Amino acid sequence: MLDVQFNSNNVNSNIENSSHEFFQIIKNFDKRNIKEVEPTTKSINKGIFDGDLSIISDELVIxxxxxxxxxxxxxxxxxxVLYYLDNKKIILQEIYTYLLNNQINSNSIYLLGYFNYYGIGTDFDKKKAIELYKKASELENKLAQLNLTEIYLYATNVKSDENLAFKLSKKLAEKEYASGINNLGWCYENEIGIEINEPKAFELYQKAADLGNSNGISNLGWCYKYGIGTHTDALKAFELFQKATNLGNTYGMSNLGNCYYNGIGTNVNEKKAFELYLKAANSENDYAQHHVAKMYENGDVTKKDMKQAIYWYKKSAEQGFQPAQDKLDELSKEN
Incomplete structure (x- = not known):
């Protein structure tokens, strides 16, 4: 298997090209009138024109x-997203109101879904968000397709549609979108909408990694760690997890922590492992949260602290990580 070195210049070029192509899709979209999701009041800030918010919406999507x-x-x-809006001095409720009143293309439909999913300018409403993602996805909005795919592949407490997840991943991968390529690799590795094909998964992770996708880099490290579609190579796995971590990837951080904890591709360094797990845990990585909880429970590297242990078990369980929920149930029975 050809080992392609990560090149930041190529990454920037590929990402910029993808962003430019996506912007053209947005610009050329037929701005047909689509029924508003629900009526509401007009824009709060009279100094902001609809045209300004339309441009801001497009820039947000990019x-x-x-x-x-x-x-x-x-x-x-x-x-x-919040930093961008704050920098533009946009009131969150203001742009949310604009989106409610201007469901004129797939871009605005997607953004309204995104705001609902993450509680921006409104309450969290993931059910409504998914409905909007589906609507925008049917209008060939690539970002909506990507978000919908990742919900079906990775989110908990959501009824998955594996066939649609595979179909959309394949479509996005064919467009050379790095996240789509990585997600398609996940489908092949985990038998989601398609038969397991580990060499194919490895090939796709490699391609996503070459395009600078940090999830692809971390998943490629996972393949080398466990020999998925390739030979095992602890040093290579460690290097890839380190690279993903440097890009801010929480899966990379968690996996790198595991390497330090167990001496995989490096010397055992439990203090370093705890630091990495904690950093990933604070960025909502459920596995890392579970491991931090165990370390607090056992007094492993850090001082034993059951209050902290339960806190992190709960954080992990809230994200659907079953071992964390099992542990909470066990602790509850003991008390």
Whole structure:
């Protein structure tokens, strides 16, 4: 298997090309009138014109798409959105109101879904968000397709549609979108909508990694760690997890923590492992939260602290990580 070295210049070029192509899709979209999701009041800030908010909406979609394609953490993407809006001095309820009143294309439909999913300018409403993602996806909005795919592949407490997840992943991968390629690899590795094909999964992770997608880099490390579609190589796995961590990927952080904890591709360093697990846990990584909880429970590296242990078990369980919920049930019975 050809080992392609990560090249940041190529990454930037690929991402910029994808973003440009996506912007053209937005610009060329037939702006047919689509029924509003629900009526509401007019814009709050009279100094902001609809045209301004339309441009801001397009720029937000490009921003979100670019970061998704890089494999950025969802929490960090939301922070980037909030920072962008704050920098533009946009009131959150104001742009949410605009989106409610201007469901004129797939872009605005998607953004309204995104705001509902992450509680921006409104309460969290994931059910409504998914409905809007589906609507925008049917209008061939690539970002909506990507978000919908990742919900079906990775989200908990959501009824999955594996066949649709595979279909959309394949469609996005054919467009050379790095996140779509990575998700398609996940489908092949985990038999989601298609038979297991580990060599194919490895090939797709490699391609996503070459495009600079941090999830692809981390998943490629996972393949080398466990010999999925390739030979086992602890040193290579460690290097890839380190690279993903440097890009801010929480899966990379968690896996790198595991390497330090167990001496995989490096010397055992439990203190370093705890630091990495804690950093990933604070960025909502459920596995890392569970491991931090165990370390607090056992007094492993850190001082034993059951209050902290229960806190992190709950955080992990809230995200649907079953071992954390099992542990909480066990602790509840003991008390």
């Amino acid at each position: 921003l979100i798409f670019k970061k998704f394609n890089q494999g950025k953490n969802k929490k960090l993407i939301k922070k980037s």
